[in-house]
Amino acid sequence: MKTPTLEDVAARAGVSTATVSRCLNAPEKVVERTRLRVMEAVRDLGYAPNFSARALAEKRTRTIGAVIPTMENAIFAEGLQAFQDVLQGGGYTLLIASSGYDPKVEEDQIRTLVARGAEGLLLVGYDRAPAIAAFLEAQNVPSVIAWAHDTTQPGCSVGFDNRAAMRALVTHALELGHRRVAMISAPLQGNDRARERHAGVLAALKERGLELEAMVETPYDLEGGGEALQQVLRDKPETTLVVCGNDVLAAGALEGARIIGLDVPADISITGFDDIALARIVRPALATVRVPHRDMGEAAARAVVSLVETGRAENRILEAQMCLRASLGTPKRPS
Amino acid sequence: MKTPTLEDVAARAGVSTATVSRCLNAPEKVVERTRLRVMEAVRDLGYAPNFSARALAEKRTRTIGAVIPTMENAIFAEGLQAFQDVLQGGGYTLLIASSGYDPKVEEDQIRTLVARGAEGLLLVGYDRAPAIAAFLEAQNVPSVIAWAHDTTQPGCSVGFDNRAAMRALVTHALELGHRRVAMISAPLQGNDRARERHAGVLAALKERGLELEAMVETPYDLEGGGEALQQVLRDKPETTLVVCGNDVLAAGALEGARIIGLDVPADISITGFDDIALARIVRPALATVRVPHRDMGEAAARAVVSLVETGRAENRILEAQMCLRASLGTPKRPS
DNA sequence: GTGAAAGCGCTAACAG
DNA sequence: CTGTTAGCGCTTTCAC
Numbered sequence: 220m221k222t223p224t225l226e227d228v229a230a231r232a233g234v235s236t237a238t239v240s241r242c243l244n245a246p247e248k249v250v251e252r253t254r255l256r257v258m259e260a261v262r263d264l265g266y267a268p269n270f271s272a273r274a275l276a277e278k279r280t281r282t283i284g285a286v287i288p289t290m291e292n293a294i295f296a297e298g299l300q301a302f303q304d305v306l307q308g309g310g311y312t313l314l315i316a317s318s319g320y321d322p323k324v325e326e327d328q329i330r331t332l333v334a335r336g337a338e339g340l341l342l343v344g345y346d347r348a349p350a351i352a353a354f355l356e357a358q359n360v361p362s363v364i365a366w367a368h369d370t371t372q373p374g375c376s377v378g379f380d381n382r383a384a385m386r387a388l389v390t391h392a393l394e395l396g397h398r399r400v401a402m403i404s405a406p407l408q409g410n411d412r413a414r415e416r417h418a419g420v421l422a423a424l425k426e427r428g429l430e431l432e433a434m435v436e437t438p439y440d441l442e443g444g445g446e447a448l449q450q451v452l453r454d455k456p457e458t459t460l461v462v463c464g465n466d467v468l469a470a471g472a473l474e475g476a477r478i479i480g481l482d483v484p485a486d487i488s489i490t491g492f493d494d495i496a497l498a499r500i501v502r503p504a505l506a507t508v509r510v511p512h513r514d515m516g517e518a519a520a521r522a523v524v525s526l527v528e529t530g531r532a533e534n535r536i537l538e539a540q541m542c543l544r545a546s547l548g549t550p551k552r553p554s
Numbered sequence: 555m556k557t558p559t560l561e562d563v564a565a566r567a568g569v570s571t572a573t574v575s576r577c578l579n580a581p582e583k584v585v586e587r588t589r590l591r592v593m594e595a596v597r598d599l600g601y602a603p604n605f606s607a608r609a610l611a612e613k614r615t616r617t618i619g620a621v622i623p624t625m626e627n628a629i630f631a632e633g634l635q636a637f638q639d640v641l642q643g644g645g646y647t648l649l650i651a652s653s654g655y656d657p658k659v660e661e662d663q664i665r666t667l668v669a670r671g672a673e674g675l676l677l678v679g680y681d682r683a684p685a686i687a688a689f690l691e692a693q694n695v696p697s698v699i700a701w702a703h704d705t706t707q708p709g710c711s712v713g714f715d716n717r718a719a720m721r722a723l724v725t726h727a728l729e730l731g732h733r734r735v736a737m738i739s740a741p742l743q744g745n746d747r748a749r750e751r752h753a754g755v756l757a758a759l760k761e762r763g764l765e766l767e768a769m770v771e772t773p774y775d776l777e778g779g780g781e782a783l784q785q786v787l788r789d790k791p792e793t794t795l796v797v798c799g800n801d802v803l804a805a806g807a808l809e810g811a812r813i814i815g816l817d818v819p820a821d822i823s824i825t826g827f828d829d830i831a832l833a834r835i836v837r838p839a840l841a842t843v844r845v846p847h848r849d850m851g852e853a854a855a856r857a858v859v860s861l862v863e864t865g866r867a868e869n870r871i872l873e874a875q876m877c878l879r880a881s882l883g884t885p886k887r888p889s
Numbered sequence: 890g891t892g893a894a895a896g897c898g899c900t901a902a903c904a905g
Numbered sequence: 906c907t908g909t910t911a912g913c914g915c916t917t918t919c920a921c
Contacts, residue, residue, distance in 0.1 A: 222693065224914055235892045240916060250890060265692060267669045271615060272914035274606035275897045290635050296625045300652060307651075312670055315650050316642075317635060335647055336605045357600060358557065441835055470835050477837075500776055500805050501835060502812075559898055570908045575900060585906060607898035610913045 223264040232260035243268065274336065283523055284314045284332030285341035286325055292467075293495040294512055295343070298365065301516030302341060309524050320439075322409050326351055333360050339523040341365060345372050346411045361526035365519045366510075367412050368536050375526060377519040377535040381412050384508045384539035385419030388490060389462060391541060393427055396550050397460040397488065400424060401433040403447040403472055404464035416464050416492060432458050437468070444471020449479055452487070459487060459550035466491035466498045469505050473546065484548030494542050506547035511537045558599040567595035578603065609671065618858055619649045619667030620676035621660055627802075628830040629847055630678070633700065636851030637676060644859050655774075657744050661686055668693050674858040676700060680707050681746045696861035700854045701845075702747050703871050710861060712854040712870040716747050719843045719874035720754030723825060724797060726876060728762055731885050732795040732823065735759060736768040738782040738807055739799035751799050751827060767793050772803070779806020784814055787822070794822060794885035801826035801833045804840050808881065819883030829877050841882035846872045 229236045234253060241248045242257040249257070260266075274280045283306055287295045303313045314332055318325035329351060332340065340355070340362035352374075355362055361375070368378035389400070400420070407414045417434070424430060432455045437443035444463060448471070451458060463469035469491030473483060481487050483503055491498055491507035498505040518535045525532040564571045569588060576583045577592040584592070595601075609615045618641055622630045638648045649667055653660035664686060667675065675690065675697035687709075690697055696710070703713035724735070735755070742749045752769070759766060767790045772778035779798060783806070786793060798804035804826030808818060816822050818838055826833055826842035833840035853870045860867040 225916095226914080236915075237893080237917075238891060241891085244916080248890075253890080267665075267693070269610070269914050270669060270671050271606040271609035272897090273916075275604070275610050275899090276914075276916040278897065278916095280606060290625065290631045291628060292631075293626060293628075296627075296631055300625050303650075303652070307666075312649065312666075314647065315638075317638070331642075331647075334602050334605060358602070441831055467831075474835060496776060497832060497835070500809060500832070502837060560900095561898080571899075572901085572909080573907060576907085579900080583906075588907080604898050607913090608900075610915090611898075611900040613900095613913065 222269075223266045224269070225266075228257065228260045228264055228266050231264060232257045280336035280338055281310055282312045282314055282336050283339045283341065283520075283527070284316065284329075284335070284337030286316045286318055286328045286332065287341075287343050288318055288320045290315070290317050293497070294465075294493045294510060295366075297512040298516035298519075301513040302520045303516075305517050305520035306524070309520075311524065320410070322346070322348065330354070333358050339363075339527040341519055341523060343367070344411045345369055346409050361523070361530070361532075363519050363522045363526065363532065365515055367415065368534075369411075370534075375522055375532045375534055377515055377522050377537070379510060379515070379537045379539040381415035381539075382419040382422065384541070385416040385462070385492065386423045387419075388492075388506070388508055388541050389420050389423035390426070391543070392460050392462075392488065392490065392547060393423060393429070395488075395548070398429060398550070399432050399455065399458045400429065400460045400462060401435070401451045401455055401458045402431055402462045402464070403435050403437060403444060403451065403468050405439040405468065406436045413464050420462050439465070439467060441467060441471035441474065444468035444473075445475035445478065446471075448472035448475030448489075452476075452479065452481070460547075461487060461489050463489065463491050466493045466495045466505060466507055469507065469546070470497050470501050473501055473503075473505070483546050485551065488547045488550065490547050498542075498544070501546075503545035506544045507542050509540045509542045511539065557604075558601045559604070560601075563592065563595045563599055563601050566599060567592045615671035615673055616645055617647045617649055617671050618674045618676065618855075618862070619651065619664075619670070619672030621651045621653055621663045621667065622676075622678050623653055623655045625650070625652050628832070629800075629828045629845060630701075632847040633851035633854075636848040637855045638851075640852050640855035641859070644855075646859065655745070657681070657683065665689070668695050674698075674862040676854055676858060678702070679746045680704055681744050696858070696865070696867075698854050698857045698861065698867065700850055702750065703869075704746070705869075710857055710867045710869055712850055712857050712872070714845060714850070714872045714874040716750035716874075717754040717757065719876070720751040720797070720827065721758045722754075723827075723841070723843055723876050724755050724758035725761070726878070727795050727797075727823065727825065727882060728758060728764070730823075730883070733764060733885070734767050734790065734793045735764065735795045735797060736770070736786045736790060736793045737766055737797045737799070738770050738772060738779060738786065738803050740774040740803065741771045748799050755797050774800070774802060776802060776806035776809065779803035779808075780810035780813065781806075783807040783810030783824075787811075787814065787816070795882075796822060796824050798824065798826050801828045801830045801840060801842055804842070804881070805832050805836050808836055808838075808840070818881055821886065823882045823885065825882050833877075833879070836881075838880035841879045842877050844875045844877045846874065 316328035364376040435447040494509035522532040651663035699711040770782040826840040829844035857867040
């Protein structure tokens with residue numbers, strides 16, 4: 220009881236395989252009478268085309284690959300969902316891989332996806348061994364970079380300016396009177412989004428002739444944020460603002476502040492980045508930067524498809540807006 | 555400048571395509587001297603096998619599909635990640651689709667995945683049109699059901715007993731003295747996990763001769779939980795315990811309680827389900843049920859692979875443990 | 890408008 | 906151990 224093939228359908232409908240193929244792919248090329256007969260045979264047999272065979276004959280897989288740092292993060296999940304929706308609408312299938320923030324793993328996954336026939340790739344950020352770009356070039360697999368945007372880099376990107384967004388947030392905080400600022404971030408190594416955000420903090424400070432009081436790099440989870448905050452305030456008790464590289468760290472920091480009995484924002488202000496649902500549910504709610512996940516995912520999908528189909532696509536830079544909430548307040552004693 | 559094929563490699567190495575194929579798939583069947591020569595040609599040409607061609611010839615895609623309700627939920631994301639890790643280790647590729655909790659979409663995705671060559675499927679829960687099982691049967695595509703477990707249902711499942719877990723949690727709450735209990739749940743329609751949890755609540759109550767004070771079904775998000783809580787306490791102000799079908803609703807309910815000025819757990823206790831990171835970060839921390847996401851994902855992956863390769867796999871039921879935290883306390887005025 | 894036939898790139902007997 | 910030879914199921918000229 221094997222699955223029916225084009226030939227089976229052709230036999231049952233009394234036509235050639237070519238005609239069946241046409242009915243399925245270009246119905247207008249077949250006269251209605253025959254088409255109806257063929258479609259009936261298709262239904263009767265419960266025929267479903269074999270994708271591998273089609274891909275082989277057509278020399279197209281209609282598959283797009285995506286390598287993201289992790290699925291266990293609302294920001295990528297939401298963007299990816301939008302990405303997937305658009306792709307599916309365009310008749311493409313999405314192959315997802317996650318690297319766990321490990322460059323080696325990422326390289327592996329990229330190769331695997333290409334081997335699997337990915338015609339285009341969605342990648343996060345720019346930090347990547349140069350050999351990879353060369354490989355993709357050689358394999359003629361286009362890619363779009365999302366969640367970041369660097370005009371100095373070649374290649375198509377659909378993202379936002381991490382540095383500018385963070386800079387705007389910190390500038391606003393400085394206007395509130397903050398002068399002693401510390402930062403908690405995911406490891407900068409191999410993560411250009413984190414580095415850009417860090418650079419944004421420094422830029423805002425520098426503009427006012429200030430320097431960062433302390434910078435703590437910590438694993439990307441709630442616990443990390445909590446411990447980092449405690450460390451910061453132990454070392455630099457004068458700090459009035461702790462800028463976090465993302466909402467998860469910020470939520471953890473909030474908890475850390477609670478543990479050492481500090482009131483947010485009265486004693487200390489804390490900010491995040493990403494505006495995931497968590498940012499709204501914690502108390503006080505997190506001041507953060509809203510990243511347009513969905514828009515980015517959709518735009519990225521359109522870009523990859525365009526790249527695959529026409530060989531070109533436009534860069535697209537989205538707006539990441541400051542999102543002020545209760546965790547950022549006026550410092551107690553502006554210096 | 556087309557990508558090199560097996561034939562190109564064969565020509566360059568001065569052997570037949572069969573030998574090259576062997577070098578790649580069963581190196582031990584080729585003598586070292588030839589193998590080295592072939593491998594060199596492979597490297598020189600930057601040869602990468604064509605998956606579609608291989609799948610077509612082998613009549614195997616080494617692809618597994620998964621349809622989950624949504625990616626934007628930590629619980630599925632984590633389980634899926636584990637699922638993916640195991641599959642990849644076994645040389646399989648994962649195709650992910652999400653249904654947005656829409657049965658029609660789910661059916662579509664299942665058909666798409668099968669058409670795409672999925673050799674096995676991971677599905678969430680049992681609620682599904684019977685036609686789908688028939689279709690999978692006909693296509694000879696095995697599936698494993700995760701995130702639920704129902705011994706009365708046929709098919710392989712890797713999950714946990716939603717009803718028993720919820721029942722245990724509520725029974726514990728009743729022992730603390732709660733008598734007026736309400737529930738907030740995601741819509742029960744088409745969601746057997748939600749129904750089972752609901753049944754668990756009812757069972758625990760019945761054992762004590764009690765009934766549910768109120769039952770609110772609401773969309774699955776923070777806002778829904780908040781509004782539902784306010785509604786419950788407006789209608790049944792005597793309620794001392796609000797059991798939520800999942801942590802997200804519970805976190806929303808916590809916020810709802812804060813809005814109407816109720817202290818948790820002094821005035822009202824609230825419980826969740828899933829034990830996602832959110833449960834630990836909100837205040838008070840959520841009493842909930844810990845679901846073994848990772849274990850489930852891994853076990854499910856092993857089960858699908860076994861099903862695909864040997865045609866059989868064992869059911870696997872995991873432990874979902876009660877997880878007591880501050881949001882569940884003794885009622886003020888046990889009746 | 891429809892059919893015949895030649896591949897797409899690879900694997901898997903079967904010989905040698 | 907290695908080469909020869911059929912396909913796998915589908916698309917796509919090129920004739921009719």
